[in-house]
Amino acid sequence: MGALARALPSILLALLLTSTPEALGANPGLVARITDKGLQYAAQEGLLALQSELLRITLPDFTGDLRIPHVGRGRYEFHSLNIHSCELLHSALRPVPGQGLSLSISDSSIRVQGRWKVRKSFFKLQGSFDVSVKGISISVNLLLGSESSGRPTVTASSCSSDIADVEVDMSGDLGWLLNLFHNQIESKFQKVLESRGEIFHRNHRSPVTLLAAVMSLPEEHNKMVYFAISDYVFNTASLVYHEEGYLNFSITDDMIPPDSNIRLTTKSFRPFVPRLARLYPNMNLELQGSVPSAPLLNFSPGNLSVDPYMEIDAFVLLPSSSKEPVFRLSVATNVSATLTFNTSKITGFLKPGKVKVELKESKVGLFNAELLEALLNYYILNTFYPKFNDKLAEGFPLPLLKRVQLYDLGLQIHKDFLFLGANVQYMRV
Numbered sequence: 427m428g429a430l431a432r433a434l435p436s437i438l439l440a441l442l443l444t445s446t447p448e449a450l451g452a453n454p455g456l457v458a459r460i461t462d463k464g465l466q467y468a469a470q471e472g473l474l475a476l477q478s479e480l481l482r483i484t485l486p487d488f489t490g491d492l493r494i495p496h497v498g499r500g501r502y503e504f505h506s507l508n509i510h511s512c513e514l515l516h517s518a519l520r521p522v523p524g525q526g527l528s529l530s531i532s533d534s535s536i537r538v539q540g541r542w543k544v545r546k547s548f549f550k551l552q553g554s555f556d557v558s559v560k561g562i563s564i565s566v567n568l569l570l571g572s573e574s575s576g577r578p579t580v581t582a583s584s585c586s587s588d589i590a591d592v593e594v595d596m597s598g599d600l601g602w603l604l605n606l607f608h609n610q611i612e613s614k615f616q617k618v619l620e621s622r623g624e625i626f627h628r629n630h631r632s633p634v635t636l637l638a639a640v641m642s643l644p645e646e647h648n649k650m651v652y653f654a655i656s657d658y659v660f661n662t663a664s665l666v667y668h669e670e671g672y673l674n675f676s677i678t679d680d681m682i683p684p685d686s687n688i689r690l691t692t693k694s695f696r697p698f699v700p701r702l703a704r705l706y707p708n709m710n711l712e713l714q715g716s717v718p719s720a721p722l723l724n725f726s727p728g729n730l731s732v733d734p735y736m737e738i739d740a741f742v743l744l745p746s747s748s749k750e751p752v753f754r755l756s757v758a759t760n761v762s763a764t765l766t767f768n769t770s771k772i773t774g775f776l777k778p779g780k781v782k783v784e785l786k787e788s789k790v791g792l793f794n795a796e797l798l799e800a801l802l803n804y805y806i807l808n809t810f811y812p813k814f815n816d817k818l819a820e821g822f823p824l825p826l827l828k829r830v831q832l833y834d835l836g837l838q839i840h841k842d843f844l845f846l847g848a849n850v851q852y853m854r855v
Contacts, residue, residue, distance in 0.1 A: 457654040464650030469519035471852040477514045500546045507540040526570040534562040553597050561590025639842045649847040656843045660723045668720035677713045698798045701791040706742045714739045725842050731762040754786040767835045771821030778811050829853040
C-alpha cells in the first residue's frame, strides 16, 4: 500500500545499499553490510512507522449498486473513510539469496470508520459505518541489481496485500437494511483496500568513470550495520576538485591577519631573496598555488595518509597593477591522520610530516630555500596544525538519514578502505 512506501524509506534506505560485487558488476566505493540483527530492527521500526502513517491517511471513496427487495435497484456510496485504529503484529525482513530483500507483515487488523448514503430516484438515506478489517498481510520483494555503469539499482518486483476478513456494521436510517447485504458490501470493501499497492522506481544516475579496488571485508556480524568506504570515494572527490580548479589558490598581503609577523612584501622576503627588495622596494607580493595532480588518500592497516605536492609562483604587484613573476617553488609534505566517530560526529587529528621546499626558478638571483623551509616547518608545526587540529576535534556531522542515530561505533582502517560498524536507533517523532 502507498503508506508503506512513504513510511519506511528512512529505515530501509541503508538496507537498499547492501550489495555484493556479483550484484553490482563492478567494485563499489561504498558497501553496507546489514546483519540479521539490523534487518529485524528495521522491520520492527518499520512496523511502528507504518502504523503511525496509516492513522494519517484517507482511504478513497467507493460506490456500487445493490438491489433492495420491493424497492428496486439503488446506488450506495461510502465516503469520508478514515482509519480509526490499527494493530500491526508481526513483521519480517529477510534477504533473498541472489536477488535482494523480502519484507512481510502479517496477522494485522485495521478499524475504519466513515459515512454511507443510498440514493434512489425518490429517496436518499445516510448514516455512519464501522468496518473491521482482519487478517491483513503485506508482502514486498525488492531486487538488487546494477546498471551497465555499475551503479546499484533497486526494483520492486512485487508489492501485494491480502485481507482475510472484512466486517461492516452500519447505523442510521435503514442501516439495518444495508446490513442484509453485508456480503456484497464487504466484498467490495476488501477489493478496494487490497488495490492500494504501489510500485516505485528510482531515477537513473550518471555513470561512474573510475573503478574502486576490491574490498575484503572482515567477517564481523555483532552489530546491526557495517559500512566499508573505499579510498576511491575520497580520491574521486579529490579528482573532481582538482579538475574544477578548486585546489588552486591565490594569497595576497591583505588576506594575512594584521597581527601576523609574516607579510607578503618584498621587504619581508629580504632574508630569503636579498635582491628582491632592492629591485622592487616596498611592494606587495602575490603567491599563486597550483596542484599539478590531485592528492590521493592512502589507507593502510591502522593508518591514513596523503602526500600533497604543489607549485607556488610568486609575483610582484607593480604600481601599474601588472604582475611581475619573480620565483617559483615546489612544496611537498606528508600528512597522516587518525579518525574517530561518535553518535553524530567525525573527529580527527593530523600528524604532520616535514615540509620540503625546492627552488624551481628565480628571476631575482640567489634564493635561500633552506631558510624558508625551516620557517615554514616552524610555523606549520606551532601555529597551523594546532589550530587545524582544534577544528578537527570539534568534529563534523555524520551524513545520517533523518531521525537515524548510530551508537556503539567501531572504526578500523584496512588496506584501501575504512570499515565502520554500528548499531542503529530510529528516533520516532
